Amino acid sequence: MFRTVAELVEIAEKEDILISEVMIRQEMDVKNKSRDEVFAEMEKNLQVMEKAIEDSLKGVHSVTGLTGGDAVKIQQYMKEKKPLSGHLMLDAVSKAMGTNEVNAAMGVICATPTAGSAGCVPGTLFAVKEQLNPTREQMIRYLFTSGAFGLVVANNAFISGAAGGCQAEVGSAGAMAAAAIVEMAGGSPQQCSEAFAITLKNMLGLVCDPVAGLVEVPCVKRNAAGSSLAIVSADLALAGVTSRIPCDEVIGAMYRIGRQMPSSLRETGEGGLADTPTGRLLKEKIFGK
C-alpha cells in the first residue's frame, strides 16, 4: 500500500502504469473485489455527480436562500458574452459551484473528499471532458486518480474543516482535481504530483469560517477557487513547471498549519467571515439569537 505521494508515483513509474491503475489495483486487493466490481461502484458515484450538475443547471436554492442560482447565472453569461477567464475555466467553476449549490440545498451529492468541497472534482471533470473527449473509462479513472491523492492526504493530514480548516477540504479537493486533470490530459505520474503540490501550496492557511455554521457562505464560492486553481495548476505541471517543495512536504505543511489553527477558524462558525457584522446578522436572521 502506498503511504505517500512519492510512493504512489514510484509504483506507477516502476510498473509503468497510471496513478489511477495503482489505485484500482490497491482497491481490488484491499476489498477483495474484481476490477468490474470496483469500476461499477465508481460508475455509480460518477452518475451521482452528473445528476447533481444537471440539477444545478435547472437552478436550485437552499432553504435559507443564502445560496443557489449562481451556476445558472454563470452559464447564461457564458452564452451571451465572451468570458475573460475562458470558456473551459468558467464552465468548471459553474459546475463546481452548481454541485455545491445542490449540496447546500440538501440534495444528493458524492463527497469528494467532503461534501463542502464536493464541487471541485466533478466540476473540473465535466468541463475538461468537453476538450479532452475522454472515454467513460477515462472519466471513471479521473475519480480513482483523485481518490489516490486524497487517500494520502487523509492518512497523513486531514480532510475535514473541523480538523484542519478549509485548506484540508477545498485545498485537498482542488489538488486532487489538478492531479486527475494531468493524468487525463496525458501527463506523467510525476506531473500529477506537481499539479497537486502547486494547488495545495496556494491553498495553505485557508480557514473554515462558515457563516451561521451553514455549508453555504463561503463554501460554494470556495469551490470556484478550488476548481479554477486546479486547472491552472494542471496547465503549469503539463508545461513542465515543478514545485520546489515536494508534494509530501506540502501535505506535511498543511497538516502543521491545521494543527496551529485556533478552533474558531475550524468549522465552528465563530471566526473569520462568520464573525463579520453581516455574518453575525445572517446567523441571527436564520436561527434567531
Added chain:
Amino acid sequence: MKYNSVFDIIGPVMVGPSSSHTAGAARIGLAARNLFGREPKWAKIHLYGSFAKTYQGHGTDFALAGGLLGFETDDTRMSKALKLAKEKDLKIDFIEDSAKTDHPNTVRLVIGDDSDQLEIVGISIGGGKVEITELNGFELRLSGNHPAILIMHNDRFGAIASVTKILAKHEINIGHMEVNRKDVGKEALMVIEVDQNIEDDILLELEKADHIIQIAKIVS
C-alpha cells in the same frame, strides 16, 4: 491507516450539506441503532466541539435522528428526519456540551426504550468516515473499515476461547481484536473485526456460548 479505500475519499453518496457533520453523524446514529438492535424510544444526544457549535447549520441534528431511524447517508428522507422521529414517538434531546474532547467532532448518544439503554461515543473524522470510541463505558476503537462483532461477556476464563473456537469452526478470520473489562470478574467487552460479514446463525451460536451476555454486529 485510518482510510484504506478509495471510496472513503470519493464518496459517500449522501444528502448534503456536510460529510462530517451530516453523513458522518448519520452513520454514528445508525451504528447506535444497530448496536441497540432496534429502534429506540428516546435519545439524549450530547454534542461537543464543532458539532456543538454548528449542528443546526450543518444538519447534524436531523442526520443523527435519521441514523437512529435507520437511514443510510443517501436517504432523501434525511432532512425530514426530526419530523419523522417525532411522528414515530422517538423523543430526542440535543445537549450542547462545552466539555473538551480529543476530537472536534464528537457526539455521545444515550439511547433506549422501556427495557434497556445504550451509550456510545462516536467521532466523525472527515469525509463521512466515523469511529466509535466508547460503548457503555468501555473504550474501544472501531474503525468501520471491516465488519465487526461486539460481544458483551462476563470476565471469566474460557470466554474468549469459546468465541474464537466458534469463529474458527466457521473459518472466519479475525483481523483485529481487543478485550476490555470494567473490573476483574465483571462485565467485559470483546471487539472483533473480521474479514467477512457474519451470518445471523453464527451470531446465534455465539450468543449461546459460555459467559456471553449480548452480541451486536456492525456491517462494513
